[in-house]
Amino acid sequence: MPASYPAAFLRAVGRTCRFVCLGAALGMATGVNAQAAVVASLRPLGFIAAAVADGVMPVEIVLPDGASPHDYALRPTDALRLKKADVLVWVGPEMEAFLSGSASSLPAARRITLASLPSVKPLLQKGGEEVHENHGHDHDDGGDDGHHHGEYNMHLWLSPTIARRTAEAVHDRLVELMPEKKQQLDDNLRIFNALLTKNDKNIAIMLALVRAKGYYVFHDAYGYFETYYGLTPLGYFTINPEIQPGAQVLHKIRTQLVEQKxxxxxxxxxxxxxxxxxxxxxxxxxxxxxxxxGMGIALDKESYARFLSQLANQYVSCLEKNT
Structure with a gap:
């Protein structure tokens, strides 16, 4: 810039530059994603959304790897991401309490609350101190064959049946938002369902060898998966993983571990x-x-199938051991 420009003008230009640069930096730091996006509360819901939205819209996850939805605290960047979301996919306030405020501030058209969907509500399981009985490998995945204290099991993403309903709900909402992408969204949903059907058969074969083996889980989270594939859970340590079981419960579990082999x-x-x-x-x-x-599993068209296969492998790797 020529030296003949007045000093006051140079100072004004400098101040303007600083404000512009600062604004750009803040935009980079806080503008999570300027383009349209589906925001999923949990990674497994992101797997389903990513399959449906593939090539149409990016998908972002709120809960970071290693965190638990039972005790997570929303960060300012999370709140901004949610504010900008075109569609939020979440289970509901019973599971993601940390999202309740942000979700309720979104218009109904911009959120999908899975536990409230008419196609999902009949499939909700109840649970509680008694594990639900094993009714074999039935694929309706529904019913109230568990015994919770009037509270539903909200780990809905572990049900392949509810995953299909979730994919349909995401598909329908995105078609409303982007009708010009309907053909691609239709194709994505068809591919997701076909892959899930193929994957389901493979998992059923894998788990068939260990279905009769009893086990305990730390956290009452797996009822949908266990019922769907006919596994034989003996019980669990706690409903809420933030609450450690007492001495009496632990004694009972240890006794059952031995008696029920x-x-x-x-x-x-x-x-x-x-x-x-x-x-x-x-x-x-x-x-x-x-x-x-599903920690560490990347989001793509096949990530939900990989997630279920990984979970099945985790069951098999322990249950197939000789005792």
């Missing part, structure tokens, strides 16, 4: 409580890990 106890990557090691000590029970949130 349980093969495994499963922990989770998000929760590795010392009580599992303590209860299993001195028994022949193996300790395995189940990941109900």
């Amino acid at each position: 349980a093969t495994c106890i499963f922990a989770e990557p998000q929760f590795r409580p010392a009580v599992i090691n303590a209860v299993a000590r001195g028994t022949s029970v193996h300790i395995g890990t189940l990941d109900p949130l």
